[in-house]
Amino acid sequence: MIVWKPWQEALLKEIANTFVPAIKDKEGAFWQFEGGTIATADWVAILISKQSKADQNEFFQLLKLMKSPLLGLTWKGGFKNFISLSSEEREQLFISWANSKQGKLRKGFTSLKKIFTFLSYGLSNENGHPAWEIIGFPGPISKPNPVPKPISLYLPPNDDTIITQVLVIGSGAGGGVIAGELSKAGLEVLVVEKGSYFNEADFSQREVEMVSKLYEQSGALNSRDGAVTALAGSCLGGGTTVNWAGSFQTPDYIRQEWTEIHGNSFFTEHSFQNSLDEVSQRIGVRSDYIFHNPQNEALYEASKSLGHKIRTIPINHKFPKKEEMFRLGFGSLGDQYGDKQSTLKTYLNDAYDNGARIMADTEIQKLTIELGKIKGAEGVYTDKDGCKKSIKIIADRVFVCAGAIHTPALLIRSGLTHLQIGRNLHLHPTVAVAAYYRQEMNSWYGPMMSAVNDEFTRISGNYGFKLETPPTQLGQFAMSIPWASGYEHKRMMLKAKNIGTFIVLTRDKFAGKIAVDVHGKPSIVYNLKEFDLNHLQKGMIEATRLHLTAGAEEVYFPHNSMRTFLKEQGIKQLDNFGREMNSWGWRPNQYMLFTAHKMGTCRMGADDKKHPLKPNGELREVKNLYVADASVFPSASGANPMLTIMGIAHHIAKELVG
Numbered sequence: 001m002i003v004w005k006p007w008q009e010a011l012l013k014e015i016a017n018t019f020v021p022a023i024k025d026k027e028g029a030f031w032q033f034e035g036g037t038i039a040t041a042d043w044v045a046i047l048i049s050k051q052s053k054a055d056q057n058e059f060f061q062l063l064k065l066m067k068s069p070l071l072g073l074t075w076k077g078g079f080k081n082f083i084s085l086s087s088e089e090r091e092q093l094f095i096s097w098a099n100s101k102q103g104k105l106r107k108g109f110t111s112l113k114k115i116f117t118f119l120s121y122g123l124s125n126e127n128g129h130p131a132w133e134i135i136g137f138p139g140p141i142s143k144p145n146p147v148p149k150p151i152s153l154y155l156p157p158n159d160d161t162i163i164t165q166v167l168v169i170g171s172g173a174g175g176g177v178i179a180g181e182l183s184k185a186g187l188e189v190l191v192v193e194k195g196s197y198f199n200e201a202d203f204s205q206r207e208v209e210m211v212s213k214l215y216e217q218s219g220a221l222n223s224r225d226g227a228v229t230a231l232a233g234s235c236l237g238g239g240t241t242v243n244w245a246g247s248f249q250t251p252d253y254i255r256q257e258w259t260e261i262h263g264n265s266f267f268t269e270h271s272f273q274n275s276l277d278e279v280s281q282r283i284g285v286r287s288d289y290i291f292h293n294p295q296n297e298a299l300y301e302a303s304k305s306l307g308h309k310i311r312t313i314p315i316n317h318k319f320p321k322k323e324e325m326f327r328l329g330f331g332s333l334g335d336q337y338g339d340k341q342s343t344l345k346t347y348l349n350d351a352y353d354n355g356a357r358i359m360a361d362t363e364i365q366k367l368t369i370e371l372g373k374i375k376g377a378e379g380v381y382t383d384k385d386g387c388k389k390s391i392k393i394i395a396d397r398v399f400v401c402a403g404a405i406h407t408p409a410l411l412i413r414s415g416l417t418h419l420q421i422g423r424n425l426h427l428h429p430t431v432a433v434a435a436y437y438r439q440e441m442n443s444w445y446g447p448m449m450s451a452v453n454d455e456f457t458r459i460s461g462n463y464g465f466k467l468e469t470p471p472t473q474l475g476q477f478a479m480s481i482p483w484a485s486g487y488e489h490k491r492m493m494l495k496a497k498n499i500g501t502f503i504v505l506t507r508d509k510f511a512g513k514i515a516v517d518v519h520g521k522p523s524i525v526y527n528l529k530e531f532d533l534n535h536l537q538k539g540m541i542e543a544t545r546l547h548l549t550a551g552a553e554e555v556y557f558p559h560n561s562m563r564t565f566l567k568e569q570g571i572k573q574l575d576n577f578g579r580e581m582n583s584w585g586w587r588p589n590q591y592m593l594f595t596a597h598k599m600g601t602c603r604m605g606a607d608d609k610k611h612p613l614k615p616n617g618e619l620r621e622v623k624n625l626y627v628a629d630a631s632v633f634p635s636a637s638g639a640n641p642m643l644t645i646m647g648i649a650h651h652i653a654k655e656l657v658g
Contacts, residue, residue, distance in 0.1 A: 139205075241340075
């Protein structure tokens with residue numbers, strides 16, 4: 001854990017109080033609460049300590065700069081350190097950084113803004129939060145359900161060596177299915193997961209607390225340049241425990257592309273469709289909605305009005321009674337009610353019932369390879385007291401299902417040399433377009449996503465974008481909206497219950513990569529290319545059109561310039577507005593870019609040079625070593641990828657056992 005020096009702790013408090021200040025001449029707990037009373041240095045330490053050493057050092061250097069009078073060289077404020085500046089000067093400093101030509105200053109602003117707005121509104125205690133009542137945010141709507149954990153975790157033996165037929169690394173959409181199917185076939189299976197085991201009894205619905213437990217790097221995972229915020233599950237069940245439950249079948253044109261261009265013939269065969277159907281049945285995929293929340297209803301009805309392709313999203317949920325449907329909105333913080341049929345509730349339970357051993361809190365550091373054949377793996381188990389223990393696993397077959405970030409890093413750490421491992425990273429880059437409605441939207445309630453607009457999915461060949469909706473939690477909302485001053489940000493927060501949001505989810509044509517440092521730790525390297533940025537911009541205009549058609553009064557864009565579009569300007573002016581959009585400036589960290597989908601860093605296919613994996617998921621370099629997660633995707637899937645991952649894992653398992 002990071003231990004702050006007194007000057008660092010004092011500086012962090014003042015930074016928090018700048019982003020979320022007490023407002024003079026305004027009465028009430030909301031206007032008078034300061035970020036520094038909630039976003040404490042201890043919580044900042046928790047977030048920063050989960051980041052890489054390089055990112056931690058960069059953060060320490062940023063604080064060191066802000067302590068020094070040399071801070072004045074970054075803006076026209078004279079030679080003063082941050083503490084010496086007035087509150088107005090501090091805001092001006094941050095605004096200058098937000099729009100600076102210097103990438104490191106934009107990154108510094110974005111990093112600080114994300115951390116302190118997220119903590120200031122996402123943290124709470126048993127007494128709630130001073131902002132909740134006036135904003136209209138309910139906070140936790142129920143207490144954790146004291147359900148016993150159905151899986152008894154396996155603990156490492158005294159001799160630290162474990163022998164198994166099959167080792168599965170990761171327990172999410174890929175690893176969970178592999179474990180369930182292979183154990184059902186009678187194979188001896190060991191599942192290892194670096195995250196912890198939580199269930200209904202642990203899910204408090206307190207945002208920061210749950211994000212810090214359930215997400216990679218406590219929810220603070222970003223690309224190397226800070227421009228992309230990446231959401232990734234890191235717990236037993238992986239992303240299926242925390243995702244929004246969208247269960248999309250792999251689009252036909254994607255399956256055709258992966259067959260014709262990459263030589264994976266099974267994608268267009270009945271066997272893969274059978275895998276998708278079997279998985280869908282096991283996880284309870286359904287779309288017979290009896291309820292949309294207001295923002296999903298707005299997207300659905302506006303799309304119908306404009307003649308767009310619109311449909312309900314299949315989700316892997318048991319539906320509660322209509323009067324209880326509101327509770328589904330808190331599923332990204334863990335599902336207290338057992339509604340979501342994640343691998344935690346399905347395939348991992350199947351595996352356990354079939355005799356599989358399941359270990360949590362276990363990070364695999366290296367694969368053991370001899371003469372081109374897998375022999376097992378080495379890793380570290382961490383007990384509940386934080387004590388670490390090295391373990392050695394001997395296995396006949398190993399399935400790496402650690403996700404498109406950690407899978408390539410593990411393979412590279414283990415000595416694999418295929419030049420495409422870690423490359424071809426696709427992210428489905430996503431922006432949020434929010435709008436103010438006269439009626440309450442309360443977007444924290446109801447199915448997290450239940451409507452998708454497919455009108456623009458193939459506007460440039462097989463590339464384009466989908467329009468969907470996100471669930472809202474107050475901390476993530478606070479860090480997502482633009483910041484121009486503490487007062488303006490608070491004023492926007494007051495509108496939260498009346499704000500509906502559509503997201504533009506782009507199928508990216510151009511890729512990034514996973515870089516691995518000298519310690520073997522991965523980082524995301526990704527620069528949005530003009531082709532994909534053009535689709536994002538067009539998506540923002542179409543999202544605006546839909547908001548206005550649905551009755552929105554004002555539309556907000558995720559850009560540091562605080563641009564808006566008013567209903568009074570008229571929909572007919574949107575095309576002109578769109579042409580002006582490119583002039584705003586779209587450098588990294590000038591706008592909020594998100595991803596929840598990481599794909600493609602260990603592609604499967606027929607070409608030895610282009611594809612590290614054979615079409616059956618086996619590594620070309622190492623016999624009996626397989627990958628079965630989103631990193632096998634030959635390109636971006638063009639739709640929320642959970643069901644595609646599960647279908648591929650199911651197909652690989654069936655091919656193996658016959």
